[in-house]
Amino acid sequence: MTAQVESPAPPDAPPAKPRRLPLWANPRIGLVVLLVLLVALFTTLRPAFLDTRLTLTPLQSDISVYLVVGLAQLSVLSLGHMNLAVGRMAATSAFAMGLVHDKLGAGLIVSLAAGLLVGALLGALAGLIISRTGVNSFVVTLAMDFALVGLITILYASATDGVAFPTMPSGMEALRFDTFADYCMGDVCGPRIPLVVPIAIAAALLVGLFFRWSRVGREVLMTGSNMRAAELSGIPTRYRIVQAHALSGLIAALAGFLLAANNGAFSASIGDSFLLPSFLAPVLGGTLLVGGAVSVLGTALGAALTQVIYKGLNLLQFQLDQLQLYIGLVLLAALSLDRFRHVLAERRGAKL
Amino acid sequence: MKRSPFLRLGLGAAAIGLLATAGCTKKSDNETAAASSGKAADQVKVALVPGGAHPYFQPWKTAATEAKTELKLGDATFNETSGWDQTKQNDVIKSLAAQGYNAFGIFGVAPENINSTFEDLKRQGFAVGSLASCPAGDVNKADFCLSTDTGEAAYKATKAAIEAIGGKGNLVHLTGNKVDSNTQRRIAGVDKAVGETAGQVKVIQVVTDIDTDLQTAQKAVADLLAAKGTQVNGIVTTAYNPAVAAAEGIRQSKLPIKLIAIDDDKTILDGIKDGSVSGTVLQNPAGQALVGSYALLKLSEGCTMAKPGVVVDSGSFIVTKANVDTYETDRKAKTDELRTAFDGQYLTCK
Numbered sequence: 001m002t003a004q005v006e007s008p009a010p011p012d013a014p015p016a017k018p019r020r021l022p023l024w025a026n027p028r029i030g031l032v033v034l035l036v037l038l039v040a041l042f043t044t045l046r047p048a049f050l051d052t053r054l055t056l057t058p059l060q061s062d063i064s065v066y067l068v069v070g071l072a073q074l075s076v077l078s079l080g081h082m083n084l085a086v087g088r089m090a091a092t093s094a095f096a097m098g099l100v101h102d103k104l105g106a107g108l109i110v111s112l113a114a115g116l117l118v119g120a121l122l123g124a125l126a127g128l129i130i131s132r133t134g135v136n137s138f139v140v141t142l143a144m145d146f147a148l149v150g151l152i153t154i155l156y157a158s159a160t161d162g163v164a165f166p167t168m169p170s171g172m173e174a175l176r177f178d179t180f181a182d183y184c185m186g187d188v189c190g191p192r193i194p195l196v197v198p199i200a201i202a203a204a205l206l207v208g209l210f211f212r213w214s215r216v217g218r219e220v221l222m223t224g225s226n227m228r229a230a231e232l233s234g235i236p237t238r239y240r241i242v243q244a245h246a247l248s249g250l251i252a253a254l255a256g257f258l259l260a261a262n263n264g265a266f267s268a269s270i271g272d273s274f275l276l277p278s279f280l281a282p283v284l285g286g287t288l289l290v291g292g293a294v295s296v297l298g299t300a301l302g303a304a305l306t307q308v309i310y311k312g313l314n315l316l317q318f319q320l321d322q323l324q325l326y327i328g329l330v331l332l333a334a335l336s337l338d339r340f341r342h343v344l345a346e347r348r349g350a351k352l
Numbered sequence: 353m354k355r356s357p358f359l360r361l362g363l364g365a366a367a368i369g370l371l372a373t374a375g376c377t378k379k380s381d382n383e384t385a386a387a388s389s390g391k392a393a394d395q396v397k398v399a400l401v402p403g404g405a406h407p408y409f410q411p412w413k414t415a416a417t418e419a420k421t422e423l424k425l426g427d428a429t430f431n432e433t434s435g436w437d438q439t440k441q442n443d444v445i446k447s448l449a450a451q452g453y454n455a456f457g458i459f460g461v462a463p464e465n466i467n468s469t470f471e472d473l474k475r476q477g478f479a480v481g482s483l484a485s486c487p488a489g490d491v492n493k494a495d496f497c498l499s500t501d502t503g504e505a506a507y508k509a510t511k512a513a514i515e516a517i518g519g520k521g522n523l524v525h526l527t528g529n530k531v532d533s534n535t536q537r538r539i540a541g542v543d544k545a546v547g548e549t550a551g552q553v554k555v556i557q558v559v560t561d562i563d564t565d566l567q568t569a570q571k572a573v574a575d576l577l578a579a580k581g582t583q584v585n586g587i588v589t590t591a592y593n594p595a596v597a598a599a600e601g602i603r604q605s606k607l608p609i610k611l612i613a614i615d616d617d618k619t620i621l622d623g624i625k626d627g628s629v630s631g632t633v634l635q636n637p638a639g640q641a642l643v644g645s646y647a648l649l650k651l652s653e654g655c656t657m658a659k660p661g662v663v664v665d666s667g668s669f670i671v672t673k674a675n676v677d678t679y680e681t682d683r684k685a686k687t688d689e690l691r692t693a694f695d696g697q698y699l700t701c702k
Contacts, residue, residue, distance in 0.1 A: 046451070053476075054450035062443065153531055163531035164464030166489060176468065177475075183378055263438050264468025268531040269461075273437045314433070314447035323433050 027286040030341055031301040034334055035308060042312035049315055052192050057179055059311050060193060064200035065258045066303040069274050070281030071207050072251035074299050075244055077282055078211060079224040080291025081137035083248045085126065086278045087271030088148035090256030093119035093249075095155050097257060098165035098266030108169040116253045122148075123249020127242035137245075156268045164267035168260075175261040196258050203254055208296035210247075220244045224291025280306055284334060305334065391454070396652040397427040398645050399453040400483070401445055403461040404436035408484070408592050408615060408637055415641030423649050429453065438462040442469055455479040455648035457641065463488040463533045470494040479651035481644045484637065484666075488533035492661040495651055496698065498644050498690070500635045502534045505668040506541030506590045509612045509633045512670050513586040514545060514553050516610035516630040521585030522556045524576060526594035528563030535560060538590040556583065562594050569597035577605050586610040586630075592617070595632070599623040616671070616679075624676045631672040634679060639687035640666045647694050655701040662698055666690065 023029060042049045049055055069086065076083045083089075097115035100106045106114070126144055130137050156163050180190025211217040222230040223237045223244075231237050255274065260266045283289065284305060285298020309330050313323050400416050402409040413430045420428035431448060434441035438461045445456060456478055460466025463485055470493040473480045479495055486497040513523060525542050528535050539558060546553050557580065562572040573594070576584075587602070587609055589595035595613035599620050602609050613620045613632040623629030643666070651657070667686040671679045 048450040048452075051450045054446050058443065058446045062439070065439075156531065161536075163533065163536075164462070164488070177472070178378075185377070259439065263442070263462070263465050264471075265462075265465030267462055267464050269438065273435075273439065311443065311447065314444055315450060317429070317431070317447075317451065319433065 027342070028295070028298050028301060030337065031285065031298065031305055031334075034337070035301065035305055038305070038308055038312060038330075042308070042315065046312075046315045049312060055311065055315070057192055057194055059307060060197050061262050062311075063300075063304050063307045064194070064196045065255060065262060066277050066281060066307060067200045067300050068203050068251060068255040068258055069278045070285075070299040070303050071203060071296070072248050072255055073278035074282040074287050074294050074296070075207065075248040075251060076137065077224075077287050077289060078220050078291060078294045079137075079241060079244050080289070081130065081224075081241070081245070082141060083123070083126070083245065083252070083278075084138065084141040084275065085122070085145040085148060086141075086248070086252045086255075087274035088145050088152065089119050089122045089249050089252040090259070090271035090274060091152050091268060092122060092148055092155075093253030094256040094260050094266045094270045095152060095159075095268075097260070098168075099159055101169045101266075102165045102167055103159070106169070108171040111169050112257055115257055116250055119253025119256070120246045120250040123252070124242050124246035126249070127245025130245065131238040131241040152268050163269070164265045168265065172261050172264075176264055196261055199254070199258065203251060204296050204300055207247075207251070211294050211296070216240065216243060221292055221294070226292070277303070277306060280331070284331075306331070390654050391652045393424045393649060393653070394426045396425050396455055396649050397453040398425055398429075398455045398457065398648050399445075399448045400428070400430045400457045400641055400645070401434060401441065401448070402430075402432050402459040402484070403441060404434050405432045406592065407617065408635075409459070411638040412641040415638045416645070419642055419645035423646060425645070425649060427453070428645060434461060436461055438465060438469075442472075445469065445473070449473070449476070449478065455481075455645075455652050457481045457483040457644040457648060458494070459484045460487065467491060467493040479648045481648055483640045483644045484635075485534055486663055492663060495657050495660060496647060497661070497663045498640050498647070498666050499663070500668050501665040502590070503537040503541035503544075504665065505614075505633050505635065506538040506588070507545050508668060508670060509588050509590065509614065510542045510545035512631050512633075512672075513588045513610060513612040514549060516612065517553070517585040519549065520552045522554050522583055523586045523588055524580070524584050525555055525558045526562060526569070526572070526576075526587060526589040526591065526598060527558070527560055528591035528594075530560035535590075542588060542590070556580065559594070562597075563591035564593070566593050566596060569593040570600065573597040573601035577601055577607060577609075581605060581607050581609070584609050586612070588612050589614055590633075595620060599629050603628045621676060624671065624673055627673065631670055634669045634671050634683065636666045636668075636683055636686060639683065639690060643687060643690045643694060646691055647699065650694070650699050650701065653701075655699045658698055658700045664690065664693070664698065 072086050073083055093115040096118040097111040100114040101111040126141055129135065129140050175195045179192045179194050181192045183190055211221060219230065219235045220240045220243065222235055223240045227237055256270050259270050281302035282299045284302030286295040287293065287298060309327060313326055318326060398419065400412050402412065409432060416428040416430040419425060431444055434444050441461050445458065456473055458480065460469065460482065466482070467487045470480050470482065474493065482492060482494040482497040482499065484499050486492055486499050523546065525539065527538050542555060546555055559572055559576060562569045587598050589598050589612070592615050595615060596617045596619050598611050599613055602611055603623060610630045613629055616632065616634055620629055620632050624632060669679060669682055
């Protein structure tokens with residue numbers, strides 16, 4: 001699912017002919033091919049890669065978390081902004097979820113809703129500061145990240161006797177351990193897909209629909225593509241900035257929830273490792289850093305690709321330094337291939 | 353009609369949800385894989401998984417090789433790629449399990465939720481030991497926990513520091529990650545020893561979060577000595593990097609500060625020999641890995657824990673100038689003693 005708005009052409013330029021890129025030049029197709037090749041390679045080297053219980057099921061949970069993390073970043077990349085506080089927003093929201101459950105005895109849905117609200121409010125606050133002051137989103141969210149690091153430590157120290165809530169709402173356990181194979185209708189049981197996967201897919205679908213079909217989503221992309229043009233077209237760009245950041249906070253909160261479900265506790269360390277993957281998945285998938293174009297499907301493929309690489313290298317039992325080296329090399333190769341394909345497509349297009 | 357895609361999606365999801373849940377029952381949880389018991393030594397593959405790369409765990413690497421030959425294990429490996437991230441560590445562990453490793457000695461990155469990882473492994477029938485750190489709280493869901501009693505070690509170190517400064521004065525405590533329950537135990541251990549002096553000794557500062565790397569620790573020590581160097585009588589360190597940094601810092605600044613360090617980095621041992629470090633608290637990493645592997649083997653062979661989840665102190669020793677050349681003998685003796693204790697006391701074998 002890709003959403004893009006064209007920048008308005010200069011008034012005297014001849015109208016550009018819409019030219020479709022050939023199928024093989026679509027970056028999403030490239031990612032799928034790469035993904036298939038890597039899975040084949042890892043399976044050949046280590047047949048355990050296809051072990052459902054120990055490899056494929058946990059892999060799906062991981063991809064789900066990092067897909068949602070990527071979506072949180074994608075929401076602000078649509079504006080050409082960044083959210084460097086994505087991890088801490090997740091951590092603060094997870095704290096809110098834990099607090100509402102632990103102190104008020106709330107159930108899963110209410111706790112989740114409270115956390116999502118906190119995430120959205122934090123995002124909206126970042127958006128508000130950016131839109132009112134005009135300070136770069138990089139600086140604002142970086143400052144927010146620092147502030148939240150301290151806040152989270154203080155909050156956990158005051159509300160718990162350690163760094164995590166001792167209890168979790170009922171149902172989190174099922175999200176952590178169960179797959180659809182545990183639920184049967186008569187003799188027919190579901191596939192071995194963890195329960196967190198549909199949540200991530202639903203989030204991806206909603207974000208995709210938001211940017212593709214909703215007026216607000218289109219206007220956010222327009223704002224990201226050319227702020228001035230958007231303003232002149234009557235788009236309330238300041239509101240759109242606040243809304244996109246609120247969406248980012250909301251999704252970051254969901255990512256925090258999914259990670260808490262996967263790890264088994266609402267703890268202060270949630271979100272520590274979100275920052276780089278949050279950029280990696282959307283950018284690998286073709287989302288532009290300058291704004292105006294997002295790709296949800298690409299983000300899903302990007303998240304899947306990074307997790308498959310990580311899992312495969314883990315299975316090959318590389319030592320620490322080699323692991324990092326190879327992850328870097330494989331990603332670099334993936335990005336270069338993508339660029340190469342793009343350039344080739346452009347050239348072919350020019351000859352046509 | 354503007355919202356129709358959302359509406360349609362919502363309706364579709366609701367319909368699927370209803371269909372899926374109607375008449376759906378949950379399978380009972382008896383999926384636990386074949387029990388870990390009854391394996392021969394050469395079928396047991398032990399994986400030692402620390403939370404990430406750290407000098408403390410380096411003895412585990414040699415201990416893994418030693419355990420493999422001595423205990424005739426199928427394999428023993430050491431994997432430090434978890435990068436201090438619980439999610440990554442879970443991933444590393446699952447990958448090792450997929451590779452056929454069936455007994456795990458784990459230093460959990462996050463003591464507060466490592467129990468869920470242990471539970472996960474136990475459900476699959478693997479033998480699990482929590483090494484060098486126990487889960488937060490009172491429950492340990494691994495078969496056993498073999499670790500330094502961090503609170504006790506910090507208490508011992510502080511007692512030694514109080515003695516070194518003559519029972520009166522100001523102490524500073526340098527330690528690791530504040531949002532870690534082991535650090536909280538260390539802080540409590542220091543406070544306990546200081547509390548026993550009836551106000552004669554005060555902790556004027558606790559510096560946390562400086563065990564990430566040596567550079568961070570060096571900077572923190574330099575800042576501390578510049579700001580408060582003259583008011584400080586003694587420093588207690590309960591983490592590796594701050595200990596090394598403090599030993600270097602005090603030697604360079606030539607301040608009359610008594611230092612009780614932790615572990616046996618060369619800088620610290622040299623400091624003890626030349627008198628710039630008063631003493632150090634040694635832990636027993638090699639013993640944890642060796643005895644841990646031994647217990648994991650026994651559990652895989654069919655023994656059970658007399659008390660599942662038992663917490664065993666792997667020992668901590670104060671080393672001063674007097675015993676700096678002979679401490680290795682004490683440590684070895686403690687390791688042998690632990691192994692005997694596992695045989696006679698903690699394990700029940702048919």
